[in-house]
Amino acid sequence: MTAPAASEIAIGDSLAPFSRVVTQEQVNAYADASGDHNPIHVDPEFARSVGLPGTIAHGMLEMGILADAIASWAGGNANLVSLACRFSKPLLPGDTIICAGTVVSVDDAGVATLEVGASSDRGDRLLTNGRATVRLSR
Amino acid sequence: MPDQSHVGRRYSAPGQRIAPESARAVAQAIAGTDPVREADAVPPTFAAVYCLGPTLAQLFSDPEVGIDLAGLIHGEQSFEWPAPVHPGDVVDATAEITSIDTRRGMTFVRLAMEATRPADQAVVCRATSLMIVRAPA
Numbered sequence: 001m002t003a004p005a006a007s008e009i010a011i012g013d014s015l016a017p018f019s020r021v022v023t024q025e026q027v028n029a030y031a032d033a034s035g036d037h038n039p040i041h042v043d044p045e046f047a048r049s050v051g052l053p054g055t056i057a058h059g060m061l062e063m064g065i066l067a068d069a070i071a072s073w074a075g076g077n078a079n080l081v082s083l084a085c086r087f088s089k090p091l092l093p094g095d096t097i098i099c100a101g102t103v104v105s106v107d108d109a110g111v112a113t114l115e116v117g118a119s120s121d122r123g124d125r126l127l128t129n130g131r132a133t134v135r136l137s138r
Numbered sequence: 139m140p141d142q143s144h145v146g147r148r149y150s151a152p153g154q155r156i157a158p159e160s161a162r163a164v165a166q167a168i169a170g171t172d173p174v175r176e177a178d179a180v181p182p183t184f185a186a187v188y189c190l191g192p193t194l195a196q197l198f199s200d201p202e203v204g205i206d207l208a209g210l211i212h213g214e215q216s217f218e219w220p221a222p223v224h225p226g227d228v229v230d231a232t233a234e235i236t237s238i239d240t241r242r243g244m245t246f247v248r249l250a251m252e253a254t255r256p257a258d259q260a261v262v263c264r265a266t267s268l269m270i271v272r273a274p275a
Contacts, residue, residue: 026170033163034187038207050208059212060190064168064183068175077179084216084266129214 003075006110006136015101015114018069019121022057024093030061056090062097063087066118066127069099074134081111085130089120096121101132110136140203140238140245140271147203151192151231154253156180158225160187180223185263188223189253193233194267197249203235205247209272213246221260229253229262236266245271 031037036058039046047055063085071077091097101116116130161180168181198205223229233251240246246268253263 020170020172022170026167030164030167033160033167035191036186059215060183060186061168063215064164064181064186067182068168071182072175077176077182078222080182080219082216082218083182084214086214087212 003079003135003137004073006106006112006138009103009106009112009136011103011105013103015069015073015099015116018072019096019098020065021096022061022065022091022093024055027055027057027061027093030058034058034060036060052090053092055093057093059087062091062118062126065097066099066116066130070101070114070116070132070134073101075137079135081133081135083116083130083132085117085127087126088128089124089126091120091126097126101130106136110138112136139273140205140247141240142238144203145235145238147200147235149193149196149233151196154188154192154229154231156184156188156223156225156227156229161225178225180225182217182219185217185219185253185265188229189231189251189263189265190267193231193251197233197235205269205271211270211272212267213270214266214268216266218264219262220264221255221262223255223262227255227262228257229255243273247271
């Protein structure tokens, strides 16, 4: 996989549409794989006891999906240079995460900066204030 | 509760091995029912496992700081990957508390982390985290 060529990327270009249903099974799998077993992600009763509507997905799982969306546009994980975001609202298992991104600048070294974020199919803004940088090919 | 006096505390987690099976399991969990895009690569946000996890675990169990896990929220996260990391690599992770602010009953703990691969001295990840601790009800 190769990165998009710098000469072919313009300010205003967008990521391809990218959405993924996040199931409780997937959240459980992420808990096991990452070692983050905080009960707010896997134990509905505990989650409700701390004022949540139920379990919530790990923010890092959501950010991982956003990174996946960007890396697939960028031609691979190795072309993703940086990624930052705010975890604004939690993702509830069963919801679909919808990732988006727009190129806001391309520098002389061929690095594109994108404003990125994610929302849910119920309209919640999940990941906000997102920024990513991507290494383009020359 | 965390306070200003804890700024500058450092946590160190040397010798974190990027276990291939663990990187693959995280990539699979991120993919869900979709195919994994790069099955033999380390997903970028696997830095949560080799850099954040082991250092934050020390913060969360630091009795001097006394963070109440029940009220903890991951507020913001940034990553920068200056060099690629590969399955099987071993990295040293460090974290430092860079600021602590309290407002509206919430405490905002900012940290800066770094993961370095001793084999070639390459920095493979720089990260910042914002952890928000809600006051007990």
